[in-house]
Amino acid sequence: MYPFEYIEPSTLPEAVAALAEHGPDAVALAGGTDLLVMMRADTIRPKVVVNIKRIPGLSGIAATNGDVRVGALTLVRDIEKSPVLRARAPALSEAARWLGSVQIRHLATIGGNLCRAAPSAEMAPTLLALGARLHLVGVQGQRVVPVEDFFLGPGRTVLQPGEILVEISLDGLAPRSGSTYLRHSIRPLMDLALVNVAAYLALDAAGTITEARIALGAVAPTPIRARAAEAELCGHTADPALFERATEAAVAAARPISDVRSTAVYRSRMVRLLTQRALAQTLAAAQNGHVQ
Amino acid sequence: MKKLMLSLAVNGQVYDVAAFPHRTLLEVLRDDIGLTGTKRGCDDGDCGACTVLLDGLPVTSCLVLAVDAVEKTITTIEGLATAGQLHPMQQAFIEHGALQCGFCTPGLIVTAKQLLEEKPDSSDEEIRAGLAGNLCRCTGYVQILAAVAACRDGQLAGQTEAP
Ligand SMILES: Cc1cc2nc3c(=O)[nH]c(=O)nc-3n(C[C@H](O)[C@H](O)[C@H](O)COP(=O)(O)OP(=O)(O)OC[C@H]3O[C@@H](n4cnc5c(N)ncnc54)[C@H](O)[C@@H]3O)c2cc1C
Numbered sequence: 001m002y003p004f005e006y007i008e009p010s011t012l013p014e015a016v017a018a019l020a021e022h023g024p025d026a027v028a029l030a031g032g033t034d035l036l037v038m039m040r041a042d043t044i045r046p047k048v049v050v051n052i053k054r055i056p057g058l059s060g061i062a063a064t065n066g067d068v069r070v071g072a073l074t075l076v077r078d079i080e081k082s083p084v085l086r087a088r089a090p091a092l093s094e095a096a097r098w099l100g101s102v103q104i105r106h107l108a109t110i111g112g113n114l115c116r117a118a119p120s121a122e123m124a125p126t127l128l129a130l131g132a133r134l135h136l137v138g139v140q141g142q143r144v145v146p147v148e149d150f151f152l153g154p155g156r157t158v159l160q161p162g163e164i165l166v167e168i169s170l171d172g173l174a175p176r177s178g179s180t181y182l183r184h185s186i187r188p189l190m191d192l193a194l195v196n197v198a199a200y201l202a203l204d205a206a207g208t209i210t211e212a213r214i215a216l217g218a219v220a221p222t223p224i225r226a227r228a229a230e231a232e233l234c235g236h237t238a239d240p241a242l243f244e245r246a247t248e249a250a251v252a253a254a255r256p257i258s259d260v261r262s263t264a265v266y267r268s269r270m271v272r273l274l275t276q277r278a279l280a281q282t283l284a285a286a287q288n289g290h291v292q
Numbered sequence: 293m294k295k296l297m298l299s300l301a302v303n304g305q306v307y308d309v310a311a312f313p314h315r316t317l318l319e320v321l322r323d324d325i326g327l328t329g330t331k332r333g334c335d336d337g338d339c340g341a342c343t344v345l346l347d348g349l350p351v352t353s354c355l356v357l358a359v360d361a362v363e364k365t366i367t368t369i370e371g372l373a374t375a376g377q378l379h380p381m382q383q384a385f386i387e388h389g390a391l392q393c394g395f396c397t398p399g400l401i402v403t404a405k406q407l408l409e410e411k412p413d414s415s416d417e418e419i420r421a422g423l424a425g426n427l428c429r430c431t432g433y434v435q436i437l438a439a440v441a442a443c444r445d446g447q448l449a450g451q452t453e454a455p
Pocket residue numbers: 027028029030031032033034035036037072073076098099100101104107108109110111112113114115116118120121122123159163164165166190191192193336337338
């Protein structure tokens with residue numbers, strides 16, 4: 001690793017100012033599980049590293065009036081174990097369980113996972129399916145960006161120089177709703193997902209689907225919503241033919257590439273399989289009445 | 293760039309080290325403090341040979357800047373034996389022949405020790421998942437899993453004196 005200047009701000013304004021001052025020469029350091037790997041491989045060589053972990057108030061999970069707020073610096077391991085999230089957004093805890101090893105999860109943060117903007121990012125599909133909002137703070141002040149507008153491409157986000165992701169917020173879940181996260185990798189653990197899928201369904205008292213969100217990862221330059229698939233579902237009562245049409249639409253939304261992990265064809269087939277399973281599991285959770 | 297004065301609390305002892313900010317905790321533990329029990333395998337977070345406990349939790353020390361370990365407690369494999377007695381997990385690894393070259397062993401033992409402390413009744417499946425980040429090129433893992441299960445079940449023969 002090449003030497004750098006190290007800054008350890010104790011407040012958010014200091015951190016934002018330090019990052020803004022040094023512009024493209026500076027990076028924010030959270031868990032470092034992506035950053036240090038990239039710096040050692042010399043894919044990036046920052047002159048200034050701004051450690052944002054000692055700023056108070058940027059980590060933790062809080063539930064208020066049904067809303068759930070997750071600090072960007074919250075460890076992936078804490079998301080995995082959080083009783084609040086296990087009750088309010090279990091698909092997010094489930095996703096956390098699959099990220100790296102326990103050693104990595106004790107370092108990695110949810111914010112770092114999003115800001116790294118890997119197409120396969122473990123935490124992204126569930127946040128897309130749950131309609132999460134990202135709270136960004138920069139020199140200009142704070143703004144809120146829906147997670148689906150956050151990613152621009154592999155490793156690229158809407159974050160401006162100096163901007164820090166501080167919080168992720170989720171709406172209170174509807175009573176008859178469910179969510180699911182599924183992923184497929186060659187080895188079950190310690191292997192990046194070659195496809196990941198998250199689904200969210202909300203039903204009315206008659207069982208009609210009132211809200212549907214399906215998110216796909218690792219099959220496009222960014223994690224994506226399968227909007228045509230969602231449109232198939234909304235306003236209808238679940239049945240196998242409906243889910244089949246939605247699954248076809250999800251497969252059509254995916255634009256997978258072939259790489260070291262998988263061929264594009266295999267990825268498409270896995271989108272089909274995981275979407276089918278995710279819809280079935282999500283429906284069952286929603287029908288059970290409780291928020292799964 | 294100038295060196296930082298770092299005060300690191302390792303195995304209950306405070307070490308004052310002058311190190312550049314880009315040095316990792318793994319490098320400082322091994323090269324500056326001389327605690328070479330913690331191994332460097334991949335230097336990339338993949339193998340777990342560098343695992344230490346940071347504030348009691350297993351982390352890959354190759355992905356931690358030494359400066360980030362200031363004001364935290366660090367436990368390495370050297371800190372496990374107490375009063376001349378090996379930790380039960382160390383004992384279990386010996387009794388079950390859970391090591392050959394030994395390169396993965398320090399990382400595995402500290403990870404497995406914390407795993408059972410956090411959940412003493414971990415299932416075999418939970419043990420496997422908990423050790424997914426520790427690679428072993430020699431044993432084939434069978435003896436390792438047996439050692440951790442024996443430790444969980446309190447089935448250890450006797451105590452070996454620490455070296
Ligand atoms: C062995 C290993 C296995 C892994 N397995 C997986 C896996 O299975 N799934 C997966 O998705 N990922 C995996 N990863 C990647 C990585 O662990 C995750 O992406 C992790 O969540 C990154 O978080 P971090 O806090 O370590 O980020 P860092 O490395 O600290 O930062 C990553 C990037 O985001 C920026 N950043 C971080 N936080 C903020 C913030 N709050 N505001 C603005 N910018 C910020 C940094 O400047 C940097 O550019 C793995 C990594 C390793 C080493």
